[in-house]
Amino acid sequence: MGQTLDTAWAVRWLRASAAVIAENRVALIELDRAIGDGDHGENMDRGFTAILEKLDGEQPATPGAAFKLAAMTLMSKVGGAAGPLYGTAFLRAGTAVGDAAELDSATLVAALTAARDGVVARGKAEVGDKTMIDAWTPAVDAAAAAAASGEDPAAVLAAAASAAEAGAESTDPLIAHKGRASYLAERAIGHRDPGAVSSALLLRAGAQAAEVAA
Amino acid sequence: MGQTLDTAWAVRWLRASAAVIAENRVALIELDRAIGDGDHGENMDRGFTAILEKLDGEQPATPGAAFKLAAMTLMSKVGGAAGPLYGTAFLRAGTAVGDAAELDSATLVAALTAARDGVVARGKAEVGDKTMIDAWTPAVDAAAAAAASGEDPAAVLAAAASAAEAGAESTDPLIAHKGRASYLAERAIGHRDPGAVSSALLLRAGAQAAEVAA
Amino acid sequence: MKKLINDPKTVVNESVEGFGRAHAGHVKVNPEPLYVTRKEAPSEGKVGLVSGGGSGHEPLHAGFVGFGMLDAAVPGAVFTSPTPDAIIPATIAANSGAGVVHIVKNYTGDVLNFETAAEMAEAEGVNVRTVLVNDDVAVEDSLYTAGRRGVAGTVLVEKIAGAAAERGDDLDAVAAIGNRVNENVRSMGVALSACTVPHAGVPSFELAEDEIEIGIGIHGEPGRHRIPMENADGITDRLLEPILADLAPAAGDKVLLFVNGMGGTPQSELYIVYRHAVAVLEAAGLVVERSLVGNYITALEMQGASISVLRLDDEMTELWDAPVNTPALRWGM
């Protein structure tokens, strides 16, 4: 299927992300309260609300421009650990797609990989450290596999989202080695990492935004 | 009945007072917590515990000396409103009985009257102001009446104690015009004044100490 | 009740002992009877300033012992005024021959104990004047009560009278300026939660999650009104209204605005109250010339705040600005 994702999809994705983060604001706060400092939902909601405001004012010309708009807004509005990490992710994704008007599956995988690599470059987390990387790395792997077997971008994103959701769940039994939860040692066991959950929410929103197009 | 009260009675009274205040420490704190600052039981207990210690060290020679020992100790250990008021009461009672070795009913009434007048001189409260005076004034009146009808000191004290108990109860419906409870206006209604209750406890202890002798 | 204490009976002694160690450069602690003086007391030729009262209001009073403020402080048991046997030696220690001013908050217990102590100190040859602080406008109808309480205005009286004593004013002049501050300051407080006196072990009153007490004192006493929770600006309006009604300042008057924390309220919230209070005062045509924001006279761990407004004249402003060097208030040196 030669279908590609365009700027309208990217904007739909960001708007859908804002909606799903707002819906899950309290849930993310609760997850962070258990093993962090209780602000993750608030931080993400502040960032995506600002993205909505930005999008009301300016119309990005390409998917890459949309990603960079998101990157700059998250970087300057979210704060905490998640702000620079998600900001870097979107920035690297934007750079990866360049000024392409439409993204095919291969470009999408390149963007997701660059995003994940950006988070690792900033945060130095590995899979199993109980961070958002536990969602991102399986997501990137699943996306690459789906693209390799010829799936269209919507299906690639759906595969990434499902893998991210499973990855988020996989953080439950872990001890954290990065972020605030690492201070808790064994007391973090049994709690899901908030950043992994928000990552899965964002990827699922991307997949759903692509389905509409499909 | 020509029976009189001696130094042994005065010491028994002070020791019995210490016991009854210790027993009622929490109850007095609770009363004061409702309409004051929650320290009356603690203050009184600190004072009477110090009196016990004093009595273990020195043996007063007369009832008046016992009253003065109590006065000085209460004045220096109790603090708050109750310390100077009870201190003055015992001081004036001590002065009223002079160095008499034994107290008859008339002397006892004079001592109680002087004590009450001392509290009024310091605190300027009238009956109905919801203070210890609501116990003291009926007690003095009842004591005077009992003495006038020829009762012995033990009976005079018993009459004073009963009147003080009724007087303490009579503070329940009042608005306070002196002390901390006065800041509460109508919110003090329905609560008993802690100082009136402790006054009744002390007078009852005096009466019981006299019964033992009788 | 959870507190960082060892035993309710030793709270005050241990705390003042620690305070004395931490501020050995400023103060000296006399353990029995308990009082605190400047390290070098008395100050030659200077009128002495002594204050005291129940403990639980820290840093008041011992935190204000030092150059430009108090010469001695007498901490009583928690929320219980101290006894004359401690006030008398503190008064004597503060006296260099120029006499001593007692700064007394208007509570029956404080008044009676300081009165007795003053009498006995006079008998020992110390000239004593008393400044009674009664700034709390929460107490209405003071004819029918023990009279207005002394609350946060006390800090301002101690600072300004302290500066007057430091510059060499005589006994009557120091007492006069203390009284002038008291006459020109009004305060009102709010509690969001009660406090727990260590020996009582339970909170001094119960407040529902959606209720606040308006017009509280500094002893965990219940206030005059209990109202549903409001936002900070609304509460600030409620506190300022009776203050301004009673102080009746004229447009153009210069004032000092003091937002005081009750001990358990974060500083950030005090600044939110301060922010709106300034706006209200300015809207009333007043000029906020000086400010103080922080926990200066507290009620243990109570959550809440009080606002005080002092109408300034040039002399008071000058004395406010004069150097002060105490554990809790320090500037100019």
Next chain:
Amino acid sequence: MKKLINDPKTVVNESVEGFGRAHAGHVKVNPEPLYVTRKEAPSEGKVGLVSGGGSGHEPLHAGFVGFGMLDAAVPGAVFTSPTPDAIIPATIAANSGAGVVHIVKNYTGDVLNFETAAEMAEAEGVNVRTVLVNDDVAVEDSLYTAGRRGVAGTVLVEKIAGAAAERGDDLDAVAAIGNRVNENVRSMGVALSACTVPHAGVPSFELAEDEIEIGIGIHGEPGRHRIPMENADGITDRLLEPILADLAPAAGDKVLLFVNGMGGTPQSELYIVYRHAVAVLEAAGLVVERSLVGNYITALEMQGASISVLRLDDEMTELWDAPVNTPALRWGM
């Protein structure tokens, strides 16, 4: 949740606005993006000191802006590190050409945001050095965690590095003394109650009436151990043990003892902790040369305290004693 606030979303902005009004003699507030500088910034020829982090720790950091300490502070949302778009202009405002030292508490968020800001400020021509504070010995096995947190030691780093900058030390020297303070300070905290982040509306954790958390940070994070309530001396022993084990001071070493309140604990209790801490340090052969007791780095209205011990050398002591004039720490001027 009962707080003296108007709206969880405006807490930080309103509070900093009020702070700016109350301390207009010391500071200037830039509202958007939010940062605080000295009234006259930058100071000609002087190395600039900038710190920042999540709000809710007041007086840290804005309360330490002023002569002898910080040139600028960047308050983030409550418990959320600020973003580069605020850190960058604060850094530029603090730069007189001599460069800027960022004092950063070791949390992933603070580190990442300050790192980005430093990069971008360098791109604008500002020389930046970073002092990372990580004094919290509650975090064991720092190889397997995000590393030790920066807690109360930050105040000591800001004071001492601030004095070094004020006396004219160059950029590398100021950073070096900041790092030296960090290497010689260890801290550990306890919570008796949790705190409530305004936007969360519920306490950050639940503690039973007879439980305390040992090894908490300053963000209402749960600590490492939950133990039954103990008395103040016992808790003090528990806090000092890992500090001394890790700092490993030698008998005769001079130290600064800092007992810090978490915001909801009365000062009187901090002095009870201080009293025993001095005794423990002296029993270990140490000389308590300097002390600080009070609420300097807090976690909103949390009840609890932390103890920090800084091994002093003569230069640090001299810089500690040097004049400082900020809203929250002031002496010598």
